[in-house]
Amino acid sequence: MTSPASRATPVPVESGPSESRPPLELADVSVMIGGQGGDGTLTVSDLLGRYFRKCGLYVYTSRNVLSRIRGGHADASVRASRDPISAVKPQVDVLVAFDNEAIEMGRAELSPDGFILYDSTSFHSEIPTAVGFPFATLVGGPLGQPIFKNTAAYGALSVLLGFDPAKTRQVIEERFKRRGGEALEKNLKALEIGRHAALEAPNVANRYSVVEGDAHDLILTTGNQAVALGFVVGGGRFFAGYPITPATEIMEYLQRYLPPLGGVVRQAEDELGAVNMVLGAAYAGARAMTSTSGPGLSLMTEGIGQAGTAEIPILIADCQRVGPSTGQPTRHEQSDLSHLANLGHGEYPRFIVSPATPEDCFSLTVEALNLAEKWRVPVFLLLDQALCQNTATSPRFDLSRVHVDRGRRLRSEEAASLTEYKAYRITDDGVSPYAPPGTPGLWAEITGNEHDEWGHVSVNPVNRNRMMKKRMEKMVLARDDLPPARLFGDPAAKIGFIGFGSTSGPIRESQSILAARGIPTRYFQARTVYPVPVHELDPFLKGVDVAYVVEHNYTGQFARLVREHLPWHHAKLRSILKYDGYSFRTPQILAGVKEVS
Amino acid sequence: MVQSAKPVPPIWCPGCGDFGLLASVKRAAADLKIPPHNLVLVGGIGCSGSIHNFLEVNGIHALHGRLLAQAIGVKLANPSLTVVAAGGDGDGYAIGMGHFMHAFKKNASILYIVMNNETYGLTKGQPSPTSQLGFEGNIEAPFDAILSALSIPVPNFIARTFSGDPKTMTQILEEAIRFNHENRGFAFVEDLSPCVTYNDTYKLWREKVLDVSKLPGYDPSDRKTMFRLYLDTLESGKIPVGVMHRPKDAAKVGLEAKLLGDAVGPARSDISIDANLTSYEKLLAAAV
Numbered sequence: 001m002t003s004p005a006s007r008a009t010p011v012p013v014e015s016g017p018s019e020s021r022p023p024l025e026l027a028d029v030s031v032m033i034g035g036q037g038g039d040g041t042l043t044v045s046d047l048l049g050r051y052f053r054k055c056g057l058y059v060y061t062s063r064n065v066l067s068r069i070r071g072g073h074a075d076a077s078v079r080a081s082r083d084p085i086s087a088v089k090p091q092v093d094v095l096v097a098f099d100n101e102a103i104e105m106g107r108a109e110l111s112p113d114g115f116i117l118y119d120s121t122s123f124h125s126e127i128p129t130a131v132g133f134p135f136a137t138l139v140g141g142p143l144g145q146p147i148f149k150n151t152a153a154y155g156a157l158s159v160l161l162g163f164d165p166a167k168t169r170q171v172i173e174e175r176f177k178r179r180g181g182e183a184l185e186k187n188l189k190a191l192e193i194g195r196h197a198a199l200e201a202p203n204v205a206n207r208y209s210v211v212e213g214d215a216h217d218l219i220l221t222t223g224n225q226a227v228a229l230g231f232v233v234g235g236g237r238f239f240a241g242y243p244i245t246p247a248t249e250i251m252e253y254l255q256r257y258l259p260p261l262g263g264v265v266r267q268a269e270d271e272l273g274a275v276n277m278v279l280g281a282a283y284a285g286a287r288a289m290t291s292t293s294g295p296g297l298s299l300m301t302e303g304i305g306q307a308g309t310a311e312i313p314i315l316i317a318d319c320q321r322v323g324p325s326t327g328q329p330t331r332h333e334q335s336d337l338s339h340l341a342n343l344g345h346g347e348y349p350r351f352i353v354s355p356a357t358p359e360d361c362f363s364l365t366v367e368a369l370n371l372a373e374k375w376r377v378p379v380f381l382l383l384d385q386a387l388c389q390n391t392a393t394s395p396r397f398d399l400s401r402v403h404v405d406r407g408r409r410l411r412s413e414e415a416a417s418l419t420e421y422k423a424y425r426i427t428d429d430g431v432s433p434y435a436p437p438g439t440p441g442l443w444a445e446i447t448g449n450e451h452d453e454w455g456h457v458s459v460n461p462v463n464r465n466r467m468m469k470k471r472m473e474k475m476v477l478a479r480d481d482l483p484p485a486r487l488f489g490d491p492a493a494k495i496g497f498i499g500f501g502s503t504s505g506p507i508r509e510s511q512s513i514l515a516a517r518g519i520p521t522r523y524f525q526a527r528t529v530y531p532v533p534v535h536e537l538d539p540f541l542k543g544v545d546v547a548y549v550v551e552h553n554y555t556g557q558f559a560r561l562v563r564e565h566l567p568w569h570h571a572k573l574r575s576i577l578k579y580d581g582y583s584f585r586t587p588q589i590l591a592g593v594k595e596v597s
Numbered sequence: 598m599v600q601s602a603k604p605v606p607p608i609w610c611p612g613c614g615d616f617g618l619l620a621s622v623k624r625a626a627a628d629l630k631i632p633p634h635n636l637v638l639v640g641g642i643g644c645s646g647s648i649h650n651f652l653e654v655n656g657i658h659a660l661h662g663r664l665l666a667q668a669i670g671v672k673l674a675n676p677s678l679t680v681v682a683a684g685g686d687g688d689g690y691a692i693g694m695g696h697f698m699h700a701f702k703k704n705a706s707i708l709y710i711v712m713n714n715e716t717y718g719l720t721k722g723q724p725s726p727t728s729q730l731g732f733e734g735n736i737e738a739p740f741d742a743i744l745s746a747l748s749i750p751v752p753n754f755i756a757r758t759f760s761g762d763p764k765t766m767t768q769i770l771e772e773a774i775r776f777n778h779e780n781r782g783f784a785f786v787e788d789l790s791p792c793v794t795y796n797d798t799y800k801l802w803r804e805k806v807l808d809v810s811k812l813p814g815y816d817p818s819d820r821k822t823m824f825r826l827y828l829d830t831l832e833s834g835k836i837p838v839g840v841m842h843r844p845k846d847a848a849k850v851g852l853e854a855k856l857l858g859d860a861v862g863p864a865r866s867d868i869s870i871d872a873n874l875t876s877y878e879k880l881l882a883a884a885v
Binding site for chain 1: 636649653654666670856857866870877
């Protein structure tokens with residue numbers, strides 16, 4: 001491959017189709033940007049997302065990268081719409097390619113009216129509808145470095161999509177203002193180079209126009225960032241973790257957010273160290289969390305078992321990726337559910353809550369912290385790669401709806417009025433009042449061994465039965481405290497969907513498509529997946545003739561849990577499954593719905 | 598007066614070296630006037646790890662090998678607590694080895710006591726990481742925790758004691774806890790604590806222990822000197838005991854001090870929305 005920077009003179013601009021036509025209006029636009037890792041595809045995606053936000057559009061971006069620092073195919077896609085969206089658009093309107101592989105990879109998803117804009121510095125595409133500009137060469141001369149080709153491509157795109165030039169420029173200014181000086185200046189130059197190239201080329205300018213929207217007071221964020229923010233406002237003050245894709249950003253955000261508030265974030269020596277530091281901090285009375293993905297969760301299993309038996313309230317965010325073993329670190333799956341529901345040797349209570357959007361990530365993280373401390377159990381925040389790392393527009397996070405409930409934690413004055421302090425006292429409501437170490441005048445024994453109410457090790461069978469019952473009944477007693485499901489669609493529909501996590505986006509979009517075709521559906525979005533919400537699922541399943549459980553795994557893990565806990569609805573359940581590492585597109589869901597054909 | 602968990606009688610065999618350590622820990626806590634509610638004892642798994650049940654203290658029984666990670670979590674969450682982690686050589690140097698080496702590097706101001714008996718007592722006498730060649734068929738070289746500790750260039754407190762000399766042991770434990778109280782960092786004390794049932798080394802160790810502080814040139818602030826004295830002592834067939842490293846500099850370099858300064862720490866922070874509203878509003882506005 002020729003080094004783009006070595007070419008001294010720009011090669012001629014290649015021309016696109018020559019017939020002229022009015023701009024094609026797009027109210028729901030999808031742009032895919034592909035190239036080699038390091039080509040800056042994510043930057044183009046970020047710039048487009050910012051531009052669309054300025055136009056009052058809802059935005060959803062996703063990325064497809066490899067587990068390596070540089071090189072290998074990488075792509076990102078940006079979707080913008082006048083209507084709320086939380087899924088990838090099945091067809092791409094414009095494909096931006098930095099190499100031929102990106103064209104080959106992206107073509108399959110291109111719509112029939114789709115347009116390919118590519119960097120022709122090192123190759124020429126034979127595809128008649130592809131228009132090439134030698135971006136790397138164009139910027140390499142004046143700016144000295146070909147790396148600004150991505151900003152030039154954004155400039156050309158802005159012309160193709162009929163962007164407002166002032167807003168287009170503002171986006172660059174906002175994106176690079178922090179880095180300032182030379183970086184900002186060169187990116188602004190690259191923007192103009194890209195714009196001029198596109199303006200001079202025949203039939204490129206204003207091929208499309210993106211319809212503006214009125215969704216202005218929204219934020220654009222990822223699930224991982226929302227979890228970090230929810231943790232902070234929910235009173236989380238201690239975090240320990242170990243770097244792992246796709247969970248690492250939670251730790252990185254908290255490294256910025258927590259220290260100014262007197263909180264602590266530690267990167268541990270491994271996941272064993274992380275979960276045990278979290279156990280120590282939670283025992284000491286801090287609201288504490290770790291975040292990880294499947295491989296880390298395997299290592300944390302012993303620590304989480306201690307949390308269950310010793311009744312230490314910890315929060316574990318599981319950013320699911322493709323498993324088992326190392327699996328596909330950067331790819332999407334929802335296959336840890338069975339593991340979490342059965343995690344560890346022996347039996348102990350645990351709650352698994354599952355948000356579907358960044359806003360939900362924010363509020364459920366707060367809720368999970370309250371649940372953990374109130375019920376003194378480990379709580380899992382069940383996330384998935386698409387939810388963790390894709391960005392989506394969301395209403396501003398509402399602090400007025402955040403509340404901190406510390407349950408039966410004893411304040412010093414309450415503790416002082418006790419006649420005796422048993423850390424594992426058996427109470428009517430199932431929870432022992434707790435005083436953290438340092439509370440004047442009292443102390444306790446805390447252990448993962450079976451113990452009596454004092455925390456003394458016990459092998460007494462009567463005590464064993466009482467203690468097992470004390471712990472396990474939390475799963476029943478907490479029922480009304482657990483996050484309720486959300487229902488969408490026609491409440492009288494006979495076709496149901498059941499899902500959790502980011503799958504909710506494509507499911508709800510499929511519902512709209514079906515409704516437009518005269519097929520009403522209703523959707524049960526589980527927000528507590530364990531204990532299985534039988535009291536919510538039973539009426540839902542009673543009302544439908546068939547329920548499609550849509551999830552990203554091979555064996556239908558949630559469907560199996562639903563069958564196990566509601567066997568009388570067994571015959572109504574069907575699975576729509578996907579485990580290829582990519583999140584659902586609506587046609588893949590619709591293809592699984594029998595009533596459609 | 599609130600009635601808290603009462604100590605239970607030790608599960609140890611009569612004559613176990615761990616009794617000496619237990620008595621010294623009690624003595625040190627009393628001498629330093631640490632009230633039970635401010636003392637956290639994190640126990641490992643094994644005979645020695647049950648020590649937290651035998652005295653008035655906030656006891657937490659950690660997982661096998663994980664006591665240091667839990668103890669560091671406790672200290673970082675509430676730096677006003679005196680935190681002591683105590684376990685055996687199998688717990689600390691086998692299953693807990695990763696956390697052990699990192700504890701020196703992290704340098705939180707906690708005391709870690711390893712009751713080293715060179716065997717797995719509770720599971721009936723298997724060789725441990727510190728077992729001598731030939732013990733129960735052991736063909737692997739014994740691990741030397743003091744040498745490893747000295748190799749990590751962090752200003753920790755490092756010492757070895759012998760359960761047969763409780764007076765010196767108490768002095769060293771008190772010095773270690775004071776080191777922690779001054780936020781100077783991690784203190785590690787390996788106590789030679791014979792297992793009278795599976796590896797009774799009392800007589801042998803009594804003959805072989807050599808107090809390094811009596812040696813000419815002894816300077817625990819100088820690692821190079823201490824490596825040489827330590828290796829020379831081993832070469833002479835003796836077992837070095839005493840303070841092996843203690844930095845001269847009294848700076849507050851403990852992890853909790855570096856992270857928190859004078860802040861009360863995560864466990865005692867006021868986490869109510871009202872108390873934090875302005876910070877939260879700023880955070881949300883700047884973040885997204």
